[in-house]
Amino acid sequence: MKQSKLFTKTRREVPADEVAKNAQLLIRAGYIHKEMAGVYSYLPFGLRVIENIKQIVREEMQFIGAEEILMSSMQRKELWEQTNRWNDKIVDVWFKSKLHAGGEVGFGWSHEEPIGEMMKNYISSYRDLPVFVYQFQNKLRNELRAKSGIMRGREFLMKDMYSFALGEEDHEKFYQSSIEAYHRVYNRLGIGNDTFVTFASGGAFTKFSHEFQTITEAGEDFIYINREKNIAINEEVLNDDTLKELDITHDDLEKVKTAEVGNIFNFGTQKAEDLGLFYTNSEEKKIPVWMGSYGIGISRVMGVLVEKFSDEKGIVWPESVAPFQVHLVALDLDNEEVRKQAEQVYQVLEQKGIEVLYDDREGVRAGEKFADSDLLGMPWRFVVSKRTAGNIEVKKRTESASQVVSLEKAIEIIN
Amino acid sequence: MKQSKLFTKTRREVPADEVAKNAQLLIRAGYIHKEMAGVYSYLPFGLRVIENIKQIVREEMQFIGAEEILMSSMQRKELWEQTNRWNDKIVDVWFKSKLHAGGEVGFGWSHEEPIGEMMKNYISSYRDLPVFVYQFQNKLRNELRAKSGIMRGREFLMKDMYSFALGEEDHEKFYQSSIEAYHRVYNRLGIGNDTFVTFASGGAFTKFSHEFQTITEAGEDFIYINREKNIAINEEVLNDDTLKELDITHDDLEKVKTAEVGNIFNFGTQKAEDLGLFYTNSEEKKIPVWMGSYGIGISRVMGVLVEKFSDEKGIVWPESVAPFQVHLVALDLDNEEVRKQAEQVYQVLEQKGIEVLYDDREGVRAGEKFADSDLLGMPWRFVVSKRTAGNIEVKKRTESASQVVSLEKAIEIIN
Numbered sequence: 140m141k142q143s144k145l146f147t148k149t150r151r152e153v154p155a156d157e158v159a160k161n162a163q164l165l166i167r168a169g170y171i172h173k174e175m176a177g178v179y180s181y182l183p184f185g186l187r188v189i190e191n192i193k194q195i196v197r198e199e200m201q202f203i204g205a206e207e208i209l210m211s212s213m214q215r216k217e218l219w220e221q222t223n224r225w226n227d228k229i230v231d232v233w234f235k236s237k238l239h240a241g242g243e244v245g246f247g248w249s250h251e252e253p254i255g256e257m258m259k260n261y262i263s264s265y266r267d268l269p270v271f272v273y274q275f276q277n278k279l280r281n282e283l284r285a286k287s288g289i290m291r292g293r294e295f296l297m298k299d300m301y302s303f304a305l306g307e308e309d310h311e312k313f314y315q316s317s318i319e320a321y322h323r324v325y326n327r328l329g330i331g332n333d334t335f336v337t338f339a340s341g342g343a344f345t346k347f348s349h350e351f352q353t354i355t356e357a358g359e360d361f362i363y364i365n366r367e368k369n370i371a372i373n374e375e376v377l378n379d380d381t382l383k384e385l386d387i388t389h390d391d392l393e394k395v396k397t398a399e400v401g402n403i404f405n406f407g408t409q410k411a412e413d414l415g416l417f418y419t420n421s422e423e424k425k426i427p428v429w430m431g432s433y434g435i436g437i438s439r440v441m442g443v444l445v446e447k448f449s450d451e452k453g454i455v456w457p458e459s460v461a462p463f464q465v466h467l468v469a470l471d472l473d474n475e476e477v478r479k480q481a482e483q484v485y486q487v488l489e490q491k492g493i494e495v496l497y498d499d500r501e502g503v504r505a506g507e508k509f510a511d512s513d514l515l516g517m518p519w520r521f522v523v524s525k526r527t528a529g530n531i532e533v534k535k536r537t538e539s540a541s542q543v544v545s546l547e548k549a550i551e552i553i554n
Numbered sequence: 555m556k557q558s559k560l561f562t563k564t565r566r567e568v569p570a571d572e573v574a575k576n577a578q579l580l581i582r583a584g585y586i587h588k589e590m591a592g593v594y595s596y597l598p599f600g601l602r603v604i605e606n607i608k609q610i611v612r613e614e615m616q617f618i619g620a621e622e623i624l625m626s627s628m629q630r631k632e633l634w635e636q637t638n639r640w641n642d643k644i645v646d647v648w649f650k651s652k653l654h655a656g657g658e659v660g661f662g663w664s665h666e667e668p669i670g671e672m673m674k675n676y677i678s679s680y681r682d683l684p685v686f687v688y689q690f691q692n693k694l695r696n697e698l699r700a701k702s703g704i705m706r707g708r709e710f711l712m713k714d715m716y717s718f719a720l721g722e723e724d725h726e727k728f729y730q731s732s733i734e735a736y737h738r739v740y741n742r743l744g745i746g747n748d749t750f751v752t753f754a755s756g757g758a759f760t761k762f763s764h765e766f767q768t769i770t771e772a773g774e775d776f777i778y779i780n781r782e783k784n785i786a787i788n789e790e791v792l793n794d795d796t797l798k799e800l801d802i803t804h805d806d807l808e809k810v811k812t813a814e815v816g817n818i819f820n821f822g823t824q825k826a827e828d829l830g831l832f833y834t835n836s837e838e839k840k841i842p843v844w845m846g847s848y849g850i851g852i853s854r855v856m857g858v859l860v861e862k863f864s865d866e867k868g869i870v871w872p873e874s875v876a877p878f879q880v881h882l883v884a885l886d887l888d889n890e891e892v893r894k895q896a897e898q899v900y901q902v903l904e905q906k907g908i909e910v911l912y913d914d915r916e917g918v919r920a921g922e923k924f925a926d927s928d929l930l931g932m933p934w935r936f937v938v939s940k941r942t943a944g945n946i947e948v949k950k951r952t953e954s955a956s957q958v959v960s961l962e963k964a965i966e967i968i969n
Contacts, residue, residue, distance in 0.1 A: 146621065146676050146685040172672050174626045176655070180672065181624040183687075189624075206561065209596040209604075211589045212627070212692060213709050234651040236661070238708075239696045240591070246651070246661065246694075257587050257595065261561050270561040272598075277627060277692060279661075281654045293653075294628050 162288025177285025329457035335371035344407025454516030577703025592700025592708035744872035750786035759822025869931030
C-alpha cells in the first residue's frame with residue numbers, strides 16, 4: 140500500500156492520558172484510536188495486526204479439530220440466572236441494559252453459559268460427542284480500572300474455545316492437545332520462549348487451571364518459574380502443597396513479572412449440571428457433559444507484543460504479525476530515476492506477494508521518514524534514494540547495520 | 555469438511571417462535587441459533603456465509619479506495635450529545651449502561667459521530683482529504699419489535715463506510731463510485747436484477763438519499779419502479795414534485811414490496827459542523843468537511859438471500875456465498891468400494907481447491923441425506939453410491955435433472 144493514501148498519521152508526542160507503553164506507541168504510530176479508558180478502535184494497520192494474530196490462532200484451533208462460530212453479544216438474563224452469574228455481586232463486570240420491549244439484557248463478558256445452553260440443541264446422545272467450538276468475539280467488561288492500554292480493556296477481542304466431552308478421559312485428551320496448540324500459537328507469535336504454562340487456581344473439579352504467562356515488565360501477575368524443569372506456578376497457588384506436588388523447592392524458583400496471554404479451564408461436569416446439558420450413554424443413562432474453556436486475548440496479545448518488542452524508536456513487529464513485511468522508503472522523489480525505481484520495486488514486491496508499505500510521500504524529509512519507519516516497526520526497511528544508485532539499502536528493524544544490494548538480492552535476504 | 559464432524563444438526567420441524575422464513579430455514583438447517591428475539595448466533599456454516607458476503611463487500615470497497623478499520627461498540631455520551639443524538643427521544647434505539655467507574659456509556663447503533671470525532675486527529679489540512687473508511691461492525695439496536703429473523707435484528711452485522719471530502723464535487727465523485735460498487739456487490743450476490751437504487755428521503759443537505767431495495771415478499775418497504783427507465787422511488791417521497799423531477803408519471807410505475815439492502819446518505823457539511831471537524835484550505839480558511847455514509851446490512855443481506863433463494867425443500871445458496879460449492883453425498887457406505895471412491899472424490903475436490911462438504915455419515919438413510927442436502931442448499935450435489943458404479947451423479951440445487959458422469963467431467967461441469 141502507498142503511504143500517501145493512508146489517512147492515519149504518526150505523532151511525536153506521547154498521549155497525555157496513557158501510562159501504558161503499548162497504548163502510547165500504538166496511538167503514536169496510528170494503529171489504534173482511544174475512544175475512552177479501556178476502549179480502543181483499530182485503524183487500518185492495527186486491524187491488520189489483529190487479523191494476522193487471529194489467523195495464526197484460527198489455524199491452530201482448526202488443526203485440533205475445533206469449528207469456528209460467532210455468538211451474540213446480547214445475552215438473556217434467565218440464562219445466566221441458572222448458574223447464579225447474573226448477580227452483580229458474583230460477576231462484577233456486567234454491562235446491562237433495559238429492552239424497550241421489556242426486561243433486561245446483558246452484554247457478553249464471557250460465553251460459557253450461552254454456548255452450553257445452545258449445545259442442548261445439538262448434544263443429546265454419546266454419538267454427538269465430542270464437540271469443540273471457538274469464536275473471535277468482542278467481549279464487554281465493566282472494569283473499574285483500565286490503565287493498561289489494550290492489555291486490559293473494557294472492550295476487547297477474545298478467542299474463546301469450549302470443549303464438550305463424554306468424560307474426563309476424552310476431556311483430558313483435548314485439554315492436552317489445546318496446550319500444544321497454544322504453545323504453537325505463542326511460538327509463531329515470537330513469544331514462545333518467554334511464555335510458560337503456569338499452574339493457577341482451579342475450580343470445583345480441579346485443583347489447578349492452567350494459565351499461559353508471558354514474561355514482561357508490563358504484566359500484572361507474578362509467577363515463579365524454573366526454566367530447566369519448565370515449571371511455572373502462579374503466586375496465588377504457591378504453597379507447600381503445590382511445591383510438594385510438583386516436586387520442587389522454593390529456592391529453585393525465580394520470580395518474574397508476567398502478563399496472562401491465555402488460560403484453559405476444566406469445568407468438569409459442574410457447568411453442564413447447572414445448565415442441564417446431559418447426554419444419553421449407550422446404556423440409556425443420562426450423563427452430564429464434561430466441559431472445558433480455553434481463552435486467548437487477541438487484542439491483549441497484540442499489546443504484549445508491543446510491550447516486549449519495541450525500543451526507544453518505536454515498535455518492532457515479529458514477522459508473523461507485522462502489517463507489512465517490508466517498508467519501502469523512497470527518498471529524493473523529485474529525482475525522476477529514483478521515483479521510477481521506487482515504483483518498480485514496489486510493483487515487483489507486490490507481484491511476488493510480499494506485503495509492502497511504500498512511503499511515497501513527497502516533501503517529507505529523510506529523517507522524518509526514517510523516524511516514522513522505526514515507529515511503525517515493519518520487520519524490513521528498503522531504502523531507495525539517489526545515494527543507493529539503482530540498488531536498495533536493506534535493513535532489519537532489529538539491527539542497526541544495513542547493506543546496499545540489488546533488488547533480487549534484497550528479496551533473497553528477506554526470504 | 556466431513557459432515558460427521560459437524561456438531562450442528564438439521565431439524566424437520568419449524569421453530570414455533572419464528573414467523574420469518576429466513577430464520578425458520580436457517581435454524582432448521584443449523585446455520586444460526588436464536589439467542590432471543592432479534593439476536594442470533596452464527597454456527598459454522600452460517601459464519602461461512604457471512605464471511606463470504608463480507609469478502610465480496612470488502613473487495614468492492616477496497617476497489618473504490620476505502621480502508622478497513624474497526625470501531626468500538628462502546629461509545630461516549632459526551633460525543634453524541636454534540637449532535638443531540640444521545641437523547642432517547644431523538645434516537646430511540648440506544649442500549650445504554652452505567653460504568654462502574656462512573657458515568658454512562660452507549661453501545662454503537664451507528665458510528666457517524668465517533669468516526670467523525672476520530673477524524674479530527676487525522677484531518678486538518680486540505681492535503682489530508684479525501685478519506686474513505688469502512689468497517690464490519692456488530693451494531694446493537696434496541697428495537698421494539700424483532701420478527702423478521704436476521705433481516706431486522708437487535709444485534710446485527712453491518713458494513714458501514716464513511717467519506718470525508720473537500721466539498722460537494724469530490725463528495726459526488728465518491729458517492730457515484732459507491733453506487734457503482736454497490737451494484738457490483740448485489741450483482742455478485744445474485745440479486746442485481748432485483749435490486750433498485752431508490753430515491754428516498756434526504757436530510758438537511760439533500761432532497762434525496764439513495765436506498766438499495768431488493769424485491770422480496772419478505773420486505774418491509776414499498777417502492778414504485780419503472781424497470782425500463784430504471785427508476786425507483788420509495789413510497790415516502792412519492793409525490794407530484796418527485797414525479798416531475800424524475801420526469802415520470804404515476805401510471806408508469808409498478809408497486810413492489812422490497813427489503814432495503816443498502817443505503818447511502820449525504821450529510822453535506824452539517825455533521826462536521828456539529829462535531830467541529832474542519833480543514834484548512836490553501837488560503838488558510840477553515841472549512842467544514844463534507845461527509846457521507848454508506849451502509850450494507852451484512853446479516854440482513856444473508857436473510858434476503860434466503861428469502862429469495864429457497865424453495866419448499868430448503869435454501870438455494872448463490873455460488874458466490876454458499877458455505878461449500880459441492881455437497882458430496884455418499885450412500886451405501888457399508889460397501890467398501892463406494893467408501894473408497896467417496897473418500898477419493900473428497901480428496902481430489904479438496905486438492906483442487908473446491909470447497910466440499912462430504913456427507914460421510916453412516917447409518918443415515920438416502921432419503922434423509924437428500925433432504926438434508928436440499929435443506930442446506932449447496933449449489934451442486936455429487937452423489938456417490940453403488941448405483942453410480944464408480945461415477946458421480948451430478949445435480950444442480952436449482953434443477954431436478956441429474957446426470958451420471960466421471961469425476962473429471964463432474965469437475966468440468968461445475969466450473
